[in-house]
Amino acid sequence: MNTNTSNHPQRILFLHPNFPAQFRHLASVLGQDSSYQVVFATKRQEGTIPGVSKVIYEPSRTAAPQTHHYVRNLENAVLTGQAVYRVAEQLKSQGFVPDIVYGHSGWGPTLFMKEVFPKAELLCFFEWFYHARGSDADFDPNEPLNADDMCRIHIKNSPILLDLYHCDRGLSPTHWQRQQFPPEFHSKISVCHDGVDTNFFQPNPEAKLVLPRINLDLSHVSELVTYVARGMEPYRGFPQFMEAVSLIQQLRPNCHVVVVGEDRVAYGKQLPEGQSYKQLMLDKLDLDLSRLHFTGLLPYNEYLQVLQASSAHIYLTRPFVLSWSMLEAMSAGCLLIAANTPPVLEVIKDGKNGILVDFFNPEQIAEKVNLALEKPKDMMSIRNAARKTVVKNYDLATLLPQHLDWMLGKKNALNSLGFGKR
Structure with missing residues (x-):
């Protein structure tokens, strides 16, 4: 059954500096279904996925040496956002206007998507929110943070906070990772792990290396x-x-x-x-x-x-x-x-x-x-x-349909994409 009732295939734009990263299974499934037109914008030249059009973005430069070191991460994110904006304008001129944009938050590819595609639903993969206290940064007592470190870490969340504000919905792979994000944004963030292919990663008691x-x-x-x-x-x-x-x-x-x-x-x-x-x-x-x-x-x-x-x-x-x-x-x-x-x-x-x-x-x-x-x-x-x-x-066979349901916003995505049976 085709879940798309419009005259054109539903258009999906994935954004990630790496390829295919967390979106491998989603892009592979959607790329094989004629109901969807899938484009993946990335910095990585290597790799292909059947049915998925790949476009490369490249920031015009990196953060300037004279930029305050607290905001170099933000400047790089803005430069990445600009590069993705230029690619998005090219896609639009070729007639590709996505219904859904799904990108990894933090590096900046999602920053300006609402400006170029205001009607598209913007989804963000929220992997990590930085804290100076209580998680990774101050974990090792032999590596104490100074005031400079704490302020820099605080500012490092700037592109992520912009995404939290602008996105329609977000997703984190574990409850612990979602917990790192500000509580006022938790209502926007669902939890679904990328999934493990348990048919591939099987025990073999007789195995020798x-x-x-x-x-x-x-x-x-x-x-x-x-x-x-x-x-x-x-x-x-x-x-x-x-x-x-x-x-x-x-x-x-x-x-x-x-x-x-x-x-x-x-x-x-x-x-x-x-x-x-x-x-x-x-x-x-x-x-x-x-x-x-x-x-x-x-x-x-x-x-x-x-x-x-x-x-x-x-x-x-x-x-x-x-x-x-x-x-x-x-x-x-x-x-x-x-x-x-x-x-x-x-x-x-x-x-x-x-x-x-x-x-x-x-x-x-x-x-x-x-x-x-x-x-x-x-x-x-x-x-x-x-x-x-x-x-x-964490089984991929269970979680991939759930991830698709969440992404497409359609409860019948499971059956339409052939994942009703195990």
Whole structure:
């Protein structure tokens, strides 16, 4: 059944500097349905989605060096907004006027959409609202904030606040993330996670890790500890993880550790030029490098093998955006050993579907890993419960139709797009 009763297909414009990011599944489904005409404006050249027209925007410059450092983020957002405005005007001249504009808030692509498309419904994906106190910024007592930091963080929300005011509706992926936004805007923000493909991220109890592409063969290994993050950085507890690894290696002489991710900082402060947290920790700690493996970023099929072969999966995060990787690991049946921070506590009950540890306590992390490796059969109920949690609350097959319903504002979107059956 076609949900569109007008003479032309319903027109959707996605806005995100990355492609396809959080909108991958939405754009893929809508692009395959003739009832919808889908355009995706992005800065990223790579990648295509069948049925989705991709347009590139490029800011004319970046924030000027003389701009006050509190407002450089806002200036960059305005420059991005201008670039998207120019692309939107081109689309309009070609006859594409969207019914719905759905963009990621913060970088600025959504800022001027109401000016160029005043009749379009503006939807925003609200991932994070910044606070100087009580969340990520002041979490580490060894990194105290000064007055300059607090004022800069306060101003960093400027483009997000403009979006909160102008948008028709917004969405956050978790309740914890929605909670960060000002209470007076909560009525505008729904909660729906992007979803995990639980059919892909399935357990395989017989899995052994062999990745010929990077010449990694751990098929002989019976104890495998895993860690996954976009970057190796304090926001995801990389220094504490590495300290725990040095202890785990002493406790478990046959244990191997696999680290998936890039040697970079995705979130938080950079080290001085030329330094990385990976090298910092390798220089600081006494480690058996023959049992410590850095894979870099992996394609999904290899990443899945890492999770399926894992004996214990360590996930550490500051009070910040919840990583997709934590839920993907749970879906693959990993034994999750995770920091007891608020984004994790929304999902994990200690001893039920995961094991909680103190973010700042490498000794406790190592102790819990040692216990898990000592008694693997006792951990099976926790592994099974972890997968059940994701299947019940974060399954893509359930959440994608809900996300579509919310986005399209139509309760029958579920059936019209063929998601009525599992």
